[in-house]
Amino acid sequence: MKLIRYIKKHKRKSVVFGILLIVYAFCLPTELFKDPTATVITSKNMELLGAQIATDGQWRFPHNDSIPEKFKTCIIQFEDEYFYEHPGFNPISIFKALKDNISSGEVKRGGSTLTQQVIRLSRKGQARTYLEKIKEIVLATRLELRDSKSEILAYYASNAPFGGNVVGLDAASWRYFNRDAHQLSWAESATLAVLPNAPSLIYPGKNQERLLAKRNRLLKKLLDNGIIDDLTYQLSISEALPQKPYALPQIAPHLLQKVAQSHRGERIQTTLDTKLQERINHVVKNQYNILKQNEIHNAAVLVLNVHTREVMAYVGNTPTDKAHQKDVDIIDKPRSTGSILKPFLYASMLDAGDLLPNTLVADIPSQFGSYNPENFNKDYDGVVPASRALSRSLNVPAVRMLQDFGLDRFHQYLKQLKLKDLKYNANHYGLSLILGGAESNLWDLCKSYASLSSTLNHFSETSSEYYTNEFVEPTFIASESVDFGTTSTDKTLFDAASIYLTYESLKKVNRPEGDESWEFFDDSKQIAWKTGTSFGFRDAWAIGTTKDYVVGVWVGNADGEGRPGLVGVQTAAPILFDVFDILPHSDWFAKPYDEMQEVNICSKSGHRASPVCDDVEPKFIQNSGLKTEPCPYHILAHVDPTETYQVNSSCEDLNAIKHTSWFVLSPLKAHYYKSKNPFYKPLPKLRLDCVGEVQETINFIYPKRNNSIFLPKDFNGETNDLILKIAHSKPETQVYWYLDETYVGSTKDIHELAIIPKKGKHIITVVDAFGNETKREISISE
Missing domain, CATH: 1.20.5 (Single alpha-helices involved in coiled-coils or other helix-helix interfaces)
Structure with a gap:
């Protein structure tokens, strides 16, 4: 009242x-400090990985509420002994300062508390007058009412000047002592505590005597006040001062670039493992020193944790120079895929039930319109098990498999992998899609392999269920966690069995030179891995996975220059296995029995065994594989007792006819198959005294269909011969050759013929003694 x-x-x-x-x-601003700050990244255990200077050119780390006790004690003892008692200003200190200033006729001391200094720092550029001092006192008391003493100290520690372009305790401790502020000694903490008092006059490298005297006076005060003991004091005053600023750590510079794009000026805790990152940096540096001798200057490595989908290591490039784009982060850049997509085709065909793991696929000279794929070694096997074609990365079987499976169909699978650089429709890429006709990046490819591995792990862990969001983006920010969705009995993309069987094949990929005998050692790591080499030797890939980790490696030149020897197994694979040697050992994936069936498989063809197959073994296949056809390669042959001729009841007693299973290939496949399989026995010919229909087949080996041929000249200026070559089901048959209906020769047993046709289009005709005929059109250019 x-x-x-x-x-x-x-x-x-x-x-x-x-x-x-x-x-x-309302006199105090809500936000005291609006200065730009550096972008800072730390590891999962908060160790500094790197920092990018603030936009105003200052090393000013983002605000930090955590202040080390040693520095807190030192700054209070040096600047404001009554910090915890006063309301924002200290009348006694102000009175003493005013008295000294009046008696001396100049401003000799300010008498400011730490709270007042925080206000002064926030009001930068203001003249140091008595009126300004009054304003500081008013604002300081308001700050004391709003924030705690700890928060005020944090403001000071984060924004105090420490000389040069260093602002704040965190930046100063790294620039001057190359370590985190919480790891500083008493002497180091005291050094930093006295620096903001006159940062333009005293800092490391300048006025060392004055800086040393101020530091030691503070240490003596700590001794006199019983804060440190005599031994600590003696050891502290013997410590040398820093002479010049250190460069800040740059352990993951390319990840720092990526973080700065979306979190500029922030302190971000990443998922990286510092020790792992440093060791992989060392591996990359060592390999770079070897690769640059062949003028290969760039490489990138990404390591993912399969279970958490966290990035464990991120090496965006080699320590090359600016002339070779050392600052370019290769991990997210589109590059030609080479053969790295082949496992996805293999898994797609298994998943769709179009293939069994060891089904024979053709490996013969092939032409698809104007597209003429070749194996890396220019050789052919005739037929090869699909799993072996994958582990050996054979090109021709891969293209033929893609044609059989369907280009659009496979393209749909790839789209579900969310490969962001796969921007065009299937027809744009054509069949070359499987050999590097498309582009992708290391991030997306590693993500895809991690998703496949995680699918297998989850299937085993959840009693044969899948997660709805398995193909989730990895993360390098520790505060983020991936959401795999909910469990479901429906597969996300590939069923677990198809993935497992794909990995079983990839486990058998030949390792780099010097690591070939890995499987003979009990503690050797089982790794499913694949290499890739792009056309023109521009990109070399190696990606591998275990149950726990995915490692991806790219090697090449950022400007796209190709180099001889820039091959996945020679340049990228050694880095891959060096990284896996650093990682902990992983067990192999559990077999997903609930998605598999045990059936009898023909050992020679890899198909489900037919009643005719003579060599059968039980194998686990994916459930969808039950719809594949039985073995088409084995027939029941009727031969004489010596198995030299085919016979029938017209020429042999029924009791003497031997009925045996026979593995039969077409003439062209058999031609190449025999060179690698000397025990292959072609189907015997019908004995001459037997009556029966015999069909002979002729296949061109060279030239290929619609082939345009250039005939080079030798050193004498003479045009080289064109060598024509066919495969005949009965090589001993006489074969007659015609060029544009003109007879040019005949062959027997070895069906090769040399001719020199004129420039232009020609038709080659081949006729055998039985009247069988085949033709091939060619175009000759000079």
């Missing part, structure tokens, strides 16, 4: 007081 009566009696005073109270309440 008295207050109300007083307000009514003194209305003007009350209004003025009220206005002043409102002004006081």
Whole structure:
């Protein structure tokens, strides 16, 4: 009641007081400091990985609420002993400072508390006048009412100047002592505590004597106040001062670039493992020193944790120079895929039930319109098990498999992998899609392999269920966790059995030179891995996975220059296995029995065994593989007792006819198959005294269909011969050759013929003694 009566009696005073109270309440800005800060990244255990300077050119780390006890003690003892007692200003200190300044006729001391210094730092550029001092006192008291003492100290530690372009304790501790502020000694903490007092006059490398004297006076005060003991004091004053600033750590510079794109000026805790990152940096540096001798300057490595999908290591490039784009982060850049997509085709065909793991696929000279794929070694096997074609990375079987499976169909599988650089429709890429006709990046490819591995792990862990969001983006930010969705009995993309069987094949890929005998050692790591080499030797890939980790490696030149020897198994694979040697050992994937069936498989063809197959073994295949056809390669042959001729009842007693299973290939496949399989026995010919229909087949080996041929000249200027070559089901048959209906020769047993046709288009005709005929059109250029 008295207050109300007083307000009514003194209305003007009350209004003025009220206005002043409102002004006081709102005089302090909500955000004291708006200066740009450096982008800082730390490891999973908060170790500094790197920092990018603030946009104003200052090393100013983002605000940090955590202040080391040693520095807290030192700064209070040096700047403001009564910090925890005063309300924001210290009247006694102000009185003493005013007295000294008046007696000396100049400003010799300020008497400011740490709270006042925080206000002064936030009001940068203000002249140091008595009026400004009054404003600081008012704002300091307001700050004391709003924030705690710890928060005020944090403001000071994060924004105090430490000389040069170093602002804040965190930046100063790294620039001057090359370590985190929490690891500083008493001497180091004392050094940093005295620096903000006159940062333009005293800092490491300048006025060392004055800096040393100020530091030691502070240490003596700590001794006198019983904060440190005599031994600590003696050891502390013997410590040398820093002479010049250190460069900040740059352990993951390319990840720092990536973080700065979306989190500029922030302190981000990443998922990286510092020790692993440093060791992989060392591996990359060693390999770079070897590769640059062949003018190969760039490489990138990515390591993912399969279970959490966290990035464990991120090496965006080699420590090359600016002329060779050392600052370019290769990990997310599109590059030609080479053969790295082949496992996805193999898994797709298994998943769709179009293939069994060891089904024979053709490996013969092939032409698809104007597209003429070749194996890396220019050789052919005739037929080869699909799993072996994958582990050996044979090109021709891969293209033929893609044609059989369907280009659009495979393209749909790849789209579900969310490869962002696969931007065009299937027809744009054509069959070359499987040999590097498309582009992708290391991030997306590693993500895809991690998703496949995680699918297998989850299937085993959840009693044969899948997760709905298995193909999730990895993360390098520790505060983020991936969401795999909910469990479901429906597969996400590939079923677990198809993935497992794909990995079983990839486990058998030939390792780099010097590591070939890995499987003979009990503790050797089982790794499913694949290499890739792009056309023109521009990109070399190696990606591998275990149950726990995915490692991806790219090697090449950032500007796309190709180099001889830039091959996946020679340049990328050694880095891959060096990285896996650093990682902990992983067990192999559990076999997903619930997605598999045990059936009898023909050992020679890899198909489900037919009643005719003579060599059968039980194998686990994917459930969808039950719809594949039985073995088409084995027939029941009727031969004489010596198995030299085919016979029938027209020429042999029924009791003497031997009925045996026979593995039969077409002539062209058999031609190449025999060179690698000397025990292959072609189907015997029908004995001459037997009556029966015999069909002979002729296949061109060279030239290929619609082939345009250039005939080079030798050193004498003479045009080289064109060698024509066919395969005949009965090589001993006489074969007659015609060029544009003109007879040019005949062959027997070995069906090769040399001719020199004129420039232009020609038709080659081949006729055997039985009247069988085949033709091939060619175009000759000079």
